[in-house]
Amino acid sequence: MIQKELGDQTKEDLKNYFQDRDYMVVAVPKGEPARVYVVKATRAVETARRVHNLSPGATVALGRALVGALLLTSLVKHATDQKVLLKIEGDGPIGTIYAEADGKGRVRGFVENSQVETFTKVSDGRKKFDVSKIVGSKGTLTVVKELRMGTPYTSVVPLVSGEIAQDLAYYFAQSEQIPSAVGIGVLVGEDGSVKHAGGFLVQTLGGISDRVVDLLERRVRELPPVTELMEKGSRPEDIAVAILKDLDPQLIGLKEVEYYCPCDEDVAKSSLLLLTEEELEEVFEKGPAEVVCRFCGRVYRFSKEEVLNKEKP
Ligand SMILES: [Zn+2]
Structure with a gap:
């Protein structure tokens, strides 16, 4: 057996560590003001x-929104609890889609109609989910940035496609004035489970050369769908490097990503304190109050005494 150098061993360990994990990488072309974010969120x-x-249709729609929220964390400080909320309100049968993610890579979300039926279409000779039919192509996309520095920033843009990736690209261009390309994919297996989920965000910043913009546009156009790349074994860093090919790509950041809900008893109880006295009486007529977290499904139960003895400060 050939003795590996420590450096190689560490790289190998890291590779194994990230094999089944979700994470996001940030890469830049050397000397050009552009950024590429690629996330795996399977x-x-x-x-x-x-x-x-x-349902499979809801998995794909919420999955795309969750990946979208993670890509939106490009707008918040890395490794902080600054947060981005993404709300998509289209006229499709899924109703409102809600996703949020923070600078630490924690993401959560829910949809109004989790059992939405599945619409498909044939594109490039393959059967695909018709996400714009599930989401609706008319409506709004709202992004709220909670930077923990006073009032959150809210921007609303109209939906342009209902496919979510294009809608986010439109948001970045309109509200953030950052020319962006976004690709998001969620692949659901025969049994309904998620085989691959991920996406990329390519942004060009002021002062970039036309040559690089043209090159990036071509790369993005020619890039196979993210889930297809993942199916072939591509990792986020491979996809980032593929997008930045010939531009001396440098990986400048990496963060782990996970579905995480920080709800607890206090948060659950505080939602009951928003009710009026009459409404509370009505709730307790049927026994203890039950609060179900919309993000993780956890159930919290409170007796009348527990709620009423703890008044708002
Ligand atoms: Zn929760």
Whole structure:
């Protein structure tokens, strides 16, 4: 057996560590003002599917929104609890889709109609989910940035496709004035479970050369769907490097991603304190109050005494 150098061993260990995990990488071309974010969120989306018992159509729609929210964390500080909320309100049967993610790579979300039926279409000779039919192509996309510095920033843009990736690209261009390309994919297996979920965000910043913009546009156009790349074994860093080929790609960041809900008893109880006295009386007529977390399905039960003895400060 050939003795490996420590450096190689560490790289190998890291590779194994990230084999089944979700994470996001950030890469830049050397000397050009552009950024590429690529995220793998297969486990996070599969967790969402199980938590909410999502139909295949709902899995794909919420999955895309969860990946979208993770890509939106490009707008918040890395490794902080600054947060981005993404709300999609289309005229499709799924109703409102809600996803949020923070600078630490924690993501969660829910949809109004978790059992939405599945619409498909044939594109490039393959059967695909028709996400714009599930989401609706008319409506709004809202992004709220909670930077923990006073009032959150809210922007609303109209939906342009209902496919979510294009809608996010439109948001970045309109509200953030950052020319962006977004690709998101969620692949559901025969049994309904999530096989692959991920996406990329390519952004060009001021002062970039036309040559590089043209090259990036071509790369993005020619890039196979993310889930196809993942199926072939591509990792986020491979996809980032493929997008930045010939531009001396540098990996400048990496963060783990997971489906995580920080709800607890206090948060659950505080939602009851928003009710009026009459409404509370009505709730307690049927026994203890039950609060179900919309993000993770956890159930919290409170007796009348527990709620009423703890008044708002
Ligand atoms: Zn929860």
